Amino acid sequence: MAKIQGAVVVNKERCKGCNLCVVACPADVLALQAKEVNNKGYHYAYMENPEKCIGCASCGYVCPDGCIAVYKTKL
Amino acid sequence: MDIQDIIKPENLVYDKPRLMNDNPMHYCPGCSHGVVHKLIAEIIDEMGMEESSVGIAPVGCAVFAYNYIDIDWQEAAHGRAPAIATAVKRLNPDKLVFTYQGDGDLAAIGTAETIHACNRGENIAIIFINNGIYGMTGGQMAPTTLEGMVTATCPYGRNVELYGYPLKISDLVAKLDGTCYVTRQSVHTAAAIKKTKKAIRQAFENSMAKKGTSLVEVVSTCNSGWKMSPEKANTWMEENMFAKYPMGDLKNE
Ligand SMILES: Cc1ncc(C[n+]2csc(CCOP(=O)(O)OP(=O)(O)O)c2C)c(N)n1
Ligand code: SF4
Ligand code: SF4
Ligand code: SF4
Ligand SMILES: [Mg+2]
Numbered sequence: 042m043a044k045i046q047g048a049v050v051v052n053k054e055r056c057k058g059c060n061l062c063v064v065a066c067p068a069d070v071l072a073l074q075a076k077e078v079n080n081k082g083y084h085y086a087y088m089e090n091p092e093k094c095i096g097c098a099s100c101g102y103v104c105p106d107g108c109i110a111v112y113k114t115k116l
Numbered sequence: 117m118d119i120q121d122i123i124k125p126e127n128l129v130y131d132k133p134r135l136m137n138d139n140p141m142h143y144c145p146g147c148s149h150g151v152v153h154k155l156i157a158e159i160i161d162e163m164g165m166e167e168s169s170v171g172i173a174p175v176g177c178a179v180f181a182y183n184y185i186d187i188d189w190q191e192a193a194h195g196r197a198p199a200i201a202t203a204v205k206r207l208n209p210d211k212l213v214f215t216y217q218g219d220g221d222l223a224a225i226g227t228a229e230t231i232h233a234c235n236r237g238e239n240i241a242i243i244f245i246n247n248g249i250y251g252m253t254g255g256q257m258a259p260t261t262l263e264g265m266v267t268a269t270c271p272y273g274r275n276v277e278l279y280g281y282p283l284k285i286s287d288l289v290a291k292l293d294g295t296c297y298v299t300r301q302s303v304h305t306a307a308a309i310k311k312t313k314k315a316i317r318q319a320f321e322n323s324m325a326k327k328g329t330s331l332v333e334v335v336s337t338c339n340s341g342w343k344m345s346p347e348k349a350n351t352w353m354e355e356n357m358f359a360k361y362p363m364g365d366l367k368n369e
Contacts, residue, residue: 046117046122047122047129048119048122048123048127050123052132055138055140057144057145057146058145059145059146059346060146060345060346060347061146061346061347061350064347064350065305065306081140083145088119091119096129097306098129098130098306099305099306101130101131102130102151102306102309102310103151103303103304103305103306103309104150104151105141105143105145105146105147105148105149105150105151105154106140106141106143106150107131107132107133107136107150107154108132109130110128110130110131110132111128111129111130111131112122112123112124112127112128112129113122113127113129114117114122114127116117
């Protein structure tokens with residue numbers, strides 16, 4: 042069976058660190074930066090475990106600020 | 117496979133809607149308003165109505181909605197969005213005309229406009245963001261505030277003997293002959309967001325088909341006003357708001 046691999050790109054400067062994408066991800070891919078902040082001072086979201094992403098786009102749907110682009114392909 | 121090999125235009129499955137511009141939105145982190153804005157932008161794009169839609173912006177946190185979605189907008193005085201929408205739609209019957217209103221705007225100061233526009237069966241869609249509070253002004257009690265819920269103006273919780281009961285205005289307008297579609301939805305999960313998108317699309321299509329007034333209530337969070345994290349606000353909403361404001365269609369004719 043073909044494996045699905047996804048990837049997301051977070052618009053780091055647009056992100057407000059609300060954590061809703063982290064909570065919505067079923068595959069434990071995302072996390073908020075622990076120390077680093079963006080220009081607005083928010084701990085922005087990033088792919089902590091990129092290999093686990095299935096490209097389901099749940100994170101994209103729930104992000105109130107439209108910060109997440111989701112990509113998906115069959116390996 | 118390297119992650120960079122996946123990030124290619126042909127693999128894109130989700131992105132910020134085309135009609136949502138790059139202006140940073142002023143909403144608090146995690147606020148439901150942004151999710152509903154995205155849906156409106158997506159639906160108008162999918163319906164090909166970019167050049168022929170007029171949104172009526174409220175007074176409330178969504179007062180600047182016109183800065184974020186690139187369509188035509190008209191700002192209304194507090195609560196008067198359905199009256200403005202009535203005029204815009206009657207003068208431009210081929211335009212998609214919708215209001216975007218909070219619960220303070222729609223169910224407090226604008227109650228009369230809401231009820232009469234619905235009763236006249238104006239061919240407009242009303243998007244109603246019910247977060248049970250006056251978000252913009254600092255979290256005061258609204259008519260929709262739950263019994264026992266703490267706000268800035270009822271710090272010991274809403275006492276129904278003093279302040280009356282949470283107003284279920286969607287149930288009220290569903291009883292009016294002028295409404296064709298009244299539904300209650302939410303945007304706290306991907307599944308709920310997909311349902312809300314269908315509901316708003318139907319409301320917009322009803323408006324163009326001149327079927328009467330459609331109202332989509334989106335039971336929402338105001339994590340700042342509720343003084344909770346965005347995540348906790350979603351859980352609190354599920355546990356408390358949904359009991360008083362249950363999900364689903366109230367009318368679909
Ligand atoms: C005529 C008038 N009265 C009162 C106000 C103050 N005011 C501004 S927003 C608001 C309530 C907004 O609450 P809601 O509609 O629920 O929107 P939210 O911010 O919660 O999205 C009030 C009372 C005003 N701007 N104009
Ligand atoms: S696309 Fe799905 S699996 Fe990938 S980060 Fe987003 S929510 Fe998680
Ligand atoms: S949901 Fe959006 S704004 Fe919130 S942390 Fe994730 S990317 Fe940032
Ligand atoms: S005050 Fe409440 S409704 Fe207003 S932007 Fe903040 S969270 Fe959203
Ligand atoms: Mg409100």
